[in-house]
Amino acid sequence: MATIREILLGGKNGLFASRSALEITSRNINNAETEGYTRQTPLLSPLPPSQVGVLFEGAKRERYFFLERRMHFEMQILKDFETQRDLLKRIESLFSDTEGSGLLNELDEFLNAFEELSTNPEAPALRQNVVLKAQAFTFRLRETAENLASIRLDANKSISQYVKEINSIIKDIALLNKKIAEFEAAKENANELKDKRDLLIRKLSELIDINTFETENGMINVYIKGGGHVLVDRDRNFELRVEVDPNNKAKVVQDSEALYKVSYVDGKGHIWNITPFITSGAIGGTIKIRDKVLPDIIIKLNAFARQIVQMIGSIQARGVGISHIKSATSTYSASDSFTPINSAGLPYNAQAGKISIAVYDESGNLATIFTVNYDPDVDGIANIASLINSASGNNGYVNATITPDYKLNLQAQNGYRFDIFEDTGGLSVALGIDTLLVGKNVFDIDVESIFKEDPRLVASSSDPSSPYLNDLALEFAALKTKKVDGTRTFSDIYIDIQSEIANSVSFVDVEFSARKLAVDTLEREIQQRSGVSLDEEFIRTIQFQRAFEASSRVVRIADEMLITILNLAGG
Amino acid sequence: MRVPTRFVFETRKEDIAKNQTSVLELQKRISSGIRILKPSDSPSEYSTSRSIEIRISKLSRDISDANEVLHFLRAKEDVLDKISNILAKAKLHAERGLDSSTNEEFGSLASAVEELFNQAVELSNTSVRGRFIFGGSRTVPIGTSYRKPYYDNEVEKQESWESQKGITGKIEETLKIKEGRFKILVYDNLGNQIFSTEVQYLGSDTISDVANKINTAGGGLVLASTSSDGKLRVFSPNPGFKFSIVQDNMGLISELGGDGIPEYQGNGSNLSIEVQSALVEITSDGREIFGDIKEGKGGVLTTLKDLIDILRFRREGNTQDLLRSAVLEIEKTYELVSSLRAKIGEKINFIEKRFDLLSNIKAEETIRKSEIEDIDMPQASVELTLKESVLQASMISAVRAFELTILRFL
Incomplete structure (x- = not known):
């Protein structure tokens, strides 16, 4: 049977346990809205039969490691899709034609201008219109490409920012690991520190795909999932860094600002390029858009632009306008004068063929025609110039020279003008001379300068003796319905690019919604177990308050019993 | 099931935000009248729509x-x-x-x-x-304008020719010709060409100046004069001799009426x-x-x-x-x-x-x-009303849920 002293001690233990439990409940109430806070429950256990009362063993964090790990996984994927979605929406807005003001509309108007010209090839205003529409279209193409490159640069900046955030987080995790280990060693409550660390790990998983592993002393090691590189090893952290990757240019098809690669520096100072191993999280999603989606679109848009330059150029070089050329210099520079055209670093290749030049007097009367045969696998620009000069004959109607930057210049003799009206092998397109549109790629596609100066040069007739025919204008206009790659028109090609982007946005949107639902469900599950319910805590407050009152009553009763016994003894 | 307080607030907040977004999206569609605002709204329909747009344009x-x-x-x-x-x-x-x-x-x-x-x-x-x-x-073409297809621009082998029309002012003011030239060929009474000369004129010249230039260039084989109403008369002083006016590059002779026989140009x-x-x-x-x-x-x-x-x-x-x-x-x-x-x-x-x-x-x-x-307006309007009601309901239910705490009863 317990003694009065033991009853008093039991009451004291009860008072202490109730007060401690009340303190934990109060902490729960105070942190009900604290981000990352995990509900704690008091651990009370009965004392052994030899002692009386209850023992307060400490506070238990209601945290479930497996749920947290699943959350990290889901969060990485969610952030991956969220980042992709945000960037894709920016891309999509560049390709939106719903208001009738997009690139498709400009292309349509450009080709329409040729059809309009075919109805009245004599009208200079209609040629002006063709050039203006060509300028509007090429400007829009360039602008779209520049915007795509600028999104790549923005994504690049984000990657650099994410790396800074990751470094800051892993530094804090390592620091918290150290403190937690110290607290645990001293048998002190490290719950709040663990909450902070869990919150940081969750934030880290939003940025990059990671795995975690808890060590025996309560520390958590963090690894990058792909490649297994250690970010946090107990109380040490290994930083990531961004380095310029000279092989990854913002404009993909044109020399431009180089983008970053993400590197990992291990304990021995070795640097590893881990960019390909980062597959999810915000940084993973950004890398996917920057290095896969955007280059793919730029390459397709570039192919589209080059196809247009070649197609328009090949038609223009087959006919004459109502005005003719006084002097023209090719747009592209060859590597030197003698290397064959197809090996001289020019943007387009040609085939063996012939080029015919019509010469006109100042009144527009056809003076002569001469033809030059060429082989781009043999002839360099110097050869071409020499062939033109000899074909031009003693009269020297057209004088061909090479500029210091290895361009071909054609100059008509005083009182004459010339026009290329037949080019069977695509030499004009390869050099960028008398082709209406020029450009090595989508970033520099433009209207050839001589056409900006004199829109009457736009070819509409294939007959050099009848510049007012409209057969070529009709051929230009027919590009609207021509299956340029065998199955698709120019519009179809563009709509395909547009659809691909739209489908990606749509897919990523659906995936994002599904992942969001998964994360919300998981969060609900975590909250159900780890979140603070004020109602529950208030009830607990009452419960522990009453327990405290009861323990006090036991102490008072024991005290009264003791007084009674003392009174009896004092008799 | 435990219902943590933060969870109650977060869930309600998200529900309200979701409903608000949905209402705003529908309002945007109704105000623009377009159901597909961007390609990703319906990629296949958007692509079909663009193809139709191209066909409509064609x-x-x-x-x-x-x-x-x-x-x-x-x-x-x-x-x-x-x-x-x-x-x-x-x-x-x-x-x-x-x-x-x-x-x-x-x-x-x-x-x-x-x-x-x-x-x-x-x-x-x-x-x-x-x-x-x-x-x-x-x-x-004459400069930047065009000549009529049936324009009489020459005078062919005549002893005397007078223009049908007359010009009293400067050539440029009346005919917008800045400068030009024509050739005069002279034939003897056997029809052999014995003389050829070129007459150049300026826009600032009058018809009288042109007549003087013909007299100077004509070498006495062809003469010219003008009437008071600005008509040009060209004649051969030698009986039986004829002349032609050809290669009238800016159409001065044709503007003056030629010899009345239209030539196809x-x-x-x-x-x-x-x-x-x-x-x-x-x-x-x-x-x-x-x-x-x-x-x-x-x-x-x-x-x-x-x-x-x-x-x-x-x-x-x-x-x-x-x-x-x-x-x-x-x-x-x-x-x-x-x-x-x-x-x-x-x-x-x-x-x-x-x-x-x-x-x-x-x-x-x-x-x-x-x-x-x-957009199908009646359907969209009904949908909007429904969505607005749901938004209102979610707000009311949120307020109720926030009020339901034991704290009020203690």
Whole structure:
């Protein structure tokens, strides 16, 4: 049977346990809205039969490691899709034609201008219109490409920012690991520190795909999932860094600002390029858009632009306008004068063929025609110039020279003008001379300068003796319905690019919604177990308050019993 | 199930935000009237819609082309109609000639036919939207403007020539010619060319200056003078000697009226406009119908000119026979014009049908595009009301949920 002293001690233990439990409940109430806070429950256990009362063993964090790990996984994927979605929406807005003001509309108007010209090839205003529409279209193409490159640069900046955030987080995790280990060693409550660390790990998983592993002393090691590189090893952290990757240019098809690669520096100072191993999280999603989606679109848009330059150029070089050329210099520079055209670093290749030049007097009367045969696998620009000069004959109607930057210049003799009206092998397109549109790629596609100066040069007739025919204008206009790659028109090609982007946005949107639902469900599950319910805590407050009152009553009763016994003894 | 306080607030907050976004999205669609605001709203429908848009644009272009073609064809039909009338009147004059016997009667008939001839020349130079419909695929350029297909620009082997029109001011002010030149060739009484000279003039010159320049360059073999109304007269002082004025590069002589024999300045090709893959000629070689007097090719002008010559320079004995042949020639030309009219009529009919068909297809495609892209207003309005109610309900339920805490009861 317990003694009065033991009853008093039991009451004291009860008072202490109730007060401690009340303190934990109060902490729960105070942190009900604290981000990352995990509900704690008091651990009370009965004392052994030899002692009386209850023992307060400490506070238990209601945290479930497996749920947290699943959350990290889901969060990485969610952030991956969220980042992709945000960037894709920016891309999509560049390709939106719903208001009738997009690139498709400009292309349509450009080709329409040729059809309009075919109805009245004599009208200079209609040629002006063709050039203006060509300028509007090429400007829009360039602008779209520049915007795509600028999104790549923005994504690049984000990657650099994410790396800074990751470094800051892993530094804090390592620091918290150290403190937690110290607290645990001293048998002190490290719950709040663990909450902070869990919150940081969750934030880290939003940025990059990671795995975690808890060590025996309560520390958590963090690894990058792909490649297994250690970010946090107990109380040490290994930083990531961004380095310029000279092989990854913002404009993909044109020399431009180089983008970053993400590197990992291990304990021995070795640097590893881990960019390909980062597959999810915000940084993973950004890398996917920057290095896969955007280059793919730029390459397709570039192919589209080059196809247009070649197609328009090949038609223009087959006919004459109502005005003719006084002097023209090719747009592209060859590597030197003698290397064959197809090996001289020019943007387009040609085939063996012939080029015919019509010469006109100042009144527009056809003076002569001469033809030059060429082989781009043999002839360099110097050869071409020499062939033109000899074909031009003693009269020297057209004088061909090479500029210091290895361009071909054609100059008509005083009182004459010339026009290329037949080019069977695509030499004009390869050099960028008398082709209406020029450009090595989508970033520099433009209207050839001589056409900006004199829109009457736009070819509409294939007959050099009848510049007012409209057969070529009709051929230009027919590009609207021509299956340029065998199955698709120019519009179809563009709509395909547009659809691909739209489908990606749509897919990523659906995936994002599904992942969001998964994360919300998981969060609900975590909250159900780890979140603070004020109602529950208030009830607990009452419960522990009453327990405290009861323990006090036991102490008072024991005290009264003791007084009674003392009174009896004092008799 | 435990219901943590933070969870209650977060869930409600998210529900309200979701409903608000949904209402805003629908409001945006209703205000724009478009269901598919961006490609990802429905990639396949968006792509179909863009393809239809391209087809509509092509149809609009085809309709516009058909309209353009109709303008030209109707103008041509109108000209041919007028030409038929001219020929009918010319035939009447020729038949009257058969009953005439005096010089006065023939002279009067010749003047009447000359009037018809001038009308026919004017019709041969008909232009639609700046393009001469009987000039082939082009007309000869003068600077940046174009010369009429039937312009009389030369004076051929004459002893004396006076321009039909006169200019009193400077050439540039009246004719907008800045500078030009022409050649004068002189022939002896055997018809051999014995002299050639070039006369250059400036826009600042008057006709009197041009006459002086001819006198200077003419070497006494050709002389020039001017009348008070600015007409230019050129003549050969040597009896039997003739001269020609040729290579009139800026058309000064033609502007002054030439020698009255129109020369074809157009070319032999036709200009066609494509209407939905069908090429339709809008201009044609004028010689097919009007002929070429200088080249001796038959046609309306040649027929009329022959009739004028018969009436004006009738020869004793064979005038009646010539007039009978002229009547037969007029009838033949009339047949030619009628056959061309029939062809034009057929083309107009074809294009009009094509025009209607294209308009109908365009209307159908527009409806299809609208069905894909445009919002169904009644349905959207009902949906909006529903979404607004849900938003309101979620807000009310949130407020209730926030109020439900034991704290209120303690």
